Amino acid sequence: MRRALYTIILIALLTIPAALTAGTADAASSPTARIAATGQHPGATASAVGQSQCAKPLAERSGNWLCPASPIPASTASPDKGYCKIQGCWSVYSVTKSGYSATGYFGYGDTQLGEVQLYFEVTLNGAQSVSKPVRFESSAAVVNLIFEGSRLLYTPRYPAGTPVGGAGNSHLAGNIPAGETVQWTPNGYKAYYNKASEQSVWHEWTWNMADYPGTWYFWAKSVKFVDVGKGTYHFGHDDDLGENPAENGYSNG
Amino acid sequence: MGEQLLGSPRPGHGRVFVNCNRQGEWWASWQDDYPEDEVRDGEPGAGVEDFEGTEDEVTRWARTRPAEEFFIFSDEANAYLPLEPADAAELPAAAEHCQRAERPSRYAPIGLRGSNNNLR
Numbered sequence: 001m002r003r004a005l006y007t008i009i010l011i012a013l014l015t016i017p018a019a020l021t022a023g024t025a026d027a028a029s030s031p032t033a034r035i036a037a038t039g040q041h042p043g044a045t046a047s048a049v050g051q052s053q054c055a056k057p058l059a060e061r062s063g064n065w066l067c068p069a070s071p072i073p074a075s076t077a078s079p080d081k082g083y084c085k086i087q088g089c090w091s092v093y094s095v096t097k098s099g100y101s102a103t104g105y106f107g108y109g110d111t112q113l114g115e116v117q118l119y120f121e122v123t124l125n126g127a128q129s130v131s132k133p134v135r136f137e138s139s140a141a142v143v144n145l146i147f148e149g150s151r152l153l154y155t156p157r158y159p160a161g162t163p164v165g166g167a168g169n170s171h172l173a174g175n176i177p178a179g180e181t182v183q184w185t186p187n188g189y190k191a192y193y194n195k196a197s198e199q200s201v202w203h204e205w206t207w208n209m210a211d212y213p214g215t216w217y218f219w220a221k222s223v224k225f226v227d228v229g230k231g232t233y234h235f236g237h238d239d240d241l242g243e244n245p246a247e248n249g250y251s252n253g
Numbered sequence: 254m255g256e257q258l259l260g261s262p263r264p265g266h267g268r269v270f271v272n273c274n275r276q277g278e279w280w281a282s283w284q285d286d287y288p289e290d291e292v293r294d295g296e297p298g299a300g301v302e303d304f305e306g307t308e309d310e311v312t313r314w315a316r317t318r319p320a321e322e323f324f325i326f327s328d329e330a331n332a333y334l335p336l337e338p339a340d341a342a343e344l345p346a347a348a349e350h351c352q353r354a355e356r357p358s359r360y361a362p363i364g365l366r367g368s369n370n371n372l373r
Contacts, residue, residue, distance in 0.1 A: 094331050096272055125326070126270035128282045128301065167257050191257055192301050194286065231268050231284060232324075232333060 059110050064214040064250035066106040083239040087246035088118070090223050095234035096124040098223045100203075104248055108212045114140030114178075120203045122222045126231050129201050132188030136173070137181040142207040144215075145173040145182065149189030149203050152221060152242070153196035160243035161200055161221060167191040176207075197227040200242060213252070220246035260287070262300035264319040271315050271325040271336060273351040279311040280304070283318045308351070312336065325350055 053065035068087045082091030088102030099121040107113045119135040134147050150168040152161030169191075171184045193199065204219035224240045225233040267285025285300040292298045304314040315323060316339050323336035327350045334350075 093275060094326075094328050096326050097275060097328075099275075121274060121276075123272055123274045123280070125272040125280055125282045126268060126284045126324075128270070128284065128303075130272075130274070130280055132274060132278065133276065169256070187305065190303070192259060192282075192284065192299065194284075194299070230333075231286075232270075 058107075058112060061107065062109055064106075064108055064212070064216065066104055066216050066218065066248045066250060068102060068104045068218075068246075068248055070102050070104075083237075083241075085246070087248070088220055090238045090241060090245070092223055092235045092238045098122050098225075098235045098238070100220050100222060100246075102218065102220065102246065104218055106216045106250075108209070108214075113209055113212070114138045114142070116205070116218065117181075118205055118218055118220075120201075120220075120222070122201045124225060124233050124235070127194035127233060128190060128192045129199075129225075130188060130190050131201055131203060132184070134184035134188055134203055135181060136176070136183075136205050136207075137179070138176065138207070139178055140209070141176065141178045143175045143210055145176050145205065145207045147171045147173060147184040147189070147203065147205060148219075149184075149191070149201065151191035151193050152200045152202050153193070154198040154200070154224065154242055155196070161202070163202070164191065164193045164196075164199075167193060194227070194231060194233075198224055199226075199233065200224045214250045215252075216248075216250045218246075218248040258297050260297040260300040262302055262318075262320065263287075265321060267300070267320045268322045268324060269315045269318050269320045269336070270333065271311055271323075271350075273308065273326075277351055279306060279308045279351075281311045281315040281318075283315075283320050285320070313339070 053061040053063065054067035070084060070086055070088045082089050088100055090098070090100050092098045099119065102118045104116050104118070105112055105114070106116065115138070117137040119133065120131050121133060123130045123132070129151060131149055134149070136145060136147070148168070148170040151164040153164055154161050169189055173182050173184070176182050189203070191201070201222040202219060204217060206215050206217040208215055221242055223235050223238055224242060225235045228234045262283045262285035267283055269281060269283045271279065271281045273279045281304045283302045287298055287300065302318070304311055306314070312325070315336060324333040325336040327334050329350070
């Protein structure tokens with residue numbers, strides 16, 4: 001009896017992950033469904049999966065993976081690049097202008113499919129944030145590229161930020177040829193909120209590959225900005241990031 | 254999910270802000286927070302109206318809003334400065350506020366407006 005139970009558990013453990021990774025990009029990742037799921041907590045549409053593959057040699061990897069590879073591999077500050085971690089670089093250009101850039105490699109199994117270059121810039125105008133450009137480029141053609149944006153507020157209860165209700169938005173950029181730089185058009189992402197003293201802007205890029213299952217994702221939060229009075233907000237220093245400022249990986253949805 | 258639910262600014266209220274990004278794109282935004290005791294559940298708590306365009310178009314739009322206060326961000330001063338009425342000052346060229354570092358500002362930061370003449 002006990003042996004039969006162990007057998008059932010073993011079969012479940014072996015078959016559930018396979019079932020989760022089965023299917024085509026079209027079947028697994030309807031962009032409409034993904035857009036409908038946005039505006040939740042950052043990362044709610046995906047969980048950090050596949051990162052363990054990055055530590056392995058390419059030949060030993062399995063399933064989907066996305067590995068960040070921003071220029072400076074440690075948490076060091078650079079006067080030109082801003083504050084860099086492996087997940088990207090955050091720069092503050094003035095008290096109302098800040099940018100984020102990142103590079104990542106994504107693949108499936110022992111095949112590296114492409115390299116992505118990501119960038120967004122946030123300009124503050126009073127209590128309004130304008131994210132433009134929000135940019136994406138991949139060395140390989142991708143399908144169903146979606147840009148998402150959300151305004152986050154921070155409190156002691158939410159040290160990683162929580163979305164401002166009703167302020168999320170998304171843009172389906174669609175199928176993107178290799179090497180083409182695309183932006184959130186026509187006007188990027190805008191949000192207005194002045195009821196929290198500490199805030200940021202969150203952006204996520206998600207995409208599929210025509211012949212592979214799963215959805216790759218990469219998200220990052222801007223440098224935090226604070227209320228300085230008269231209805232205006234200012235960015236802090238380029239390392240003034242909330243908890244968990246960037247994440248990437250893949251989801252099965 | 255779509256555009257954020259916001260109302261319209263009330264004439265005589267709110268602030269107009271003008272800023273540009275590092276690509277030289279300009280925005281103006283008229284922002285008016287409604288009194289909390291006048292906002293019912295499910296209604297927007299603020300009125301916001303935006304405009305995008307060239308620096309001239311945006312500053313013209315900003316100056317013609319019936320708002321209470323007007324500001325323009327200066328990269329040079331790294332601060333919001335008062336946006337002067339069109340007939341009260343020579344209009345700033347785009348580069349005056351957008352990514353200019355060399356020339357001294359003709360405008361004082363908020364709170365120092367009275368010392369403008371000293372900067373000219």
